[in-house]
Amino acid sequence: MALIKSQPATLLEVMEHHIQFTENGIAVFDAEDRFIFHNQAFDCIFGLDASAMEGWTQDDWLTWMYVHRGGVNIEWDSLESWLAYVHSVSRSKPFRRFETDLMDGRWLLVSEQTYPSGHLVLHFADITLQKKTEMELKEAIAKIEHIAQTDELTNLPNRRHILSRFHEELLRAARYKHEFCFGILDIDHFKLVNDKYGHPAGDEVLRHFSKFLRDHLRSQDIVGRVGGEEFAILFPETKLDDALLVLSRINETLRKERLGQIAPDFSYSFSGGLVSSEPDLMEDCTLLMAKADKALYQAKNGGRNRVLRYQDDSLISIP
Template sequence: MPTQSCDTTALLLRFIDTSKDGYGVFDANDKLIFSNYVFRDIFCLEDICTDGCNFADLVHHAFTQKRGLNIEANDIDDWLSYVGTVRRKSEFRLFEVDLVDGRWMLFSEHLLDSGELLVHTKDITRQKVTESRLKRSNEKLHHLALTDELTQLANRRSFVESVESELARCQRSEGFVTMVVMDLDYFKNINDQYGHHGGDEVLVHVAKSLKQALRQYDIVGRIGGEEFAIFLGQTDAVTSLEVAERVRALIAQTPLHYEGREIYLTASLGMTCRPCDVGFEQLYAEADEALYMAKGRGRNRVDVYPSEQTHELIA
């Protein structure tokens, strides 16, 4: 019945206009022929007459007012050219968009055979906020799982993983890799003299010295207790020994100022240098053996595991 149909249309229009979702219809020439309140709000069309406006006009209007879609481009026409390569190119399109005011919208576009484009938008700001909180806590958890809480260096697990992936990466190259294992000397005495807190401060201090003495791409970790390990990728034995000596000297020359006193400390280091196709276990075991030699030969020194790559250093 005509009256009923009229009522239904009016009701539908009222429903659409008061909806929390946005609705817009563009004709085959991309002219906006229908929009509800939310849609007009997104493109900040409250103050302009939309008759005859096409999509590019709407975007230009919002962009000049620094409102509407968050467009990270200096040239709006470049952006519109890009959008032209995806818009109206498929029957259905779904995408997320952030607005200058911080809101996030899920846009869906239906292209009819007759050329009209029906656009629907849904506010997904709350989901996006929850998503980014979740992402941040996952990143934090990931960081905690891989980092030694006290020194903020890589923990044992993370050190092993990083070295193994570095070894896999350089498998086919001709270069050399070095492992250095370092252990503080008489650390038990430091704990006994300055307490566990003093001991912890020493570990943090040593971690800082390591970061200072090493290059950004060297891998360093706290393996446990007062033991640290350094991996130098693509580094020959001579350079590696220089690095290990630099670390040893820096630690010996840099006392920690703790509660008005100076805590002097030393460390013993063992190093090995091998071609890139070596496995982690072998590399670590050899460096550890060299560390054992350094401890036995009086501490505060670097000892080198004897191998084809290091014989010149030992001779």
């Protein structure tokens, strides 16, 4: 270990002083990976007793951390695999940089420089604050994204999100020549629910319908709220007949549901319009939505409580 004068006079002494007392950890190894220098900050970061490290190699330090569960947060389940990993990456390039977390939650930016002489220098900078800010920022962005894509009342994807998924699905279906279906569902006589039982009861019905759809659709089907009492469903890689069967089953099951919290024996129904994409046609979201809307309009006009499919300009009903 270098002997440091308390009052550095020359440039070399100033640099020695700096390296010894900087807040960043520094360790230098020879070509055989033996410690030839480690500063005060290095000992402090890893909770090491410098006097007990005489003759240590890098492996002794790594083993000490693994055995004492101190320093680096090691996620390997055996010392051998952890050492094998470090050996595979250490000295693999003249300069490497990586981030690592410590057992006490701090984060370090580690720079490793290997010299042609075989000397290796490790430099450790505490980036805990920066990492914390980065994580908080990531969380905040995820939260904002969720808010921007989610309908507050029902917690389903909102119109903007469902349209963007619709667009993605359309491109995917065209690329892989898959069929997919798009449906628009609308609760029947919803205005009457609000008028008779009040707006909060209407909200309760919207939440119920959202959960009901989510519970009765496959996990890969995407359902969202696109307007007041209007919902959209994307059925990826689904044939029109299959999507019709699903909606028919949902329609029947909903008929048996009773929402006692609104009124004894309260029940409601929905109407729907369904359309399938033709992979060979360059259709766009607007056109498909218009077709589904047209089928929905016909379902409403035909007496409600039914789903109609739009196909070759003919409308075929399911009960």
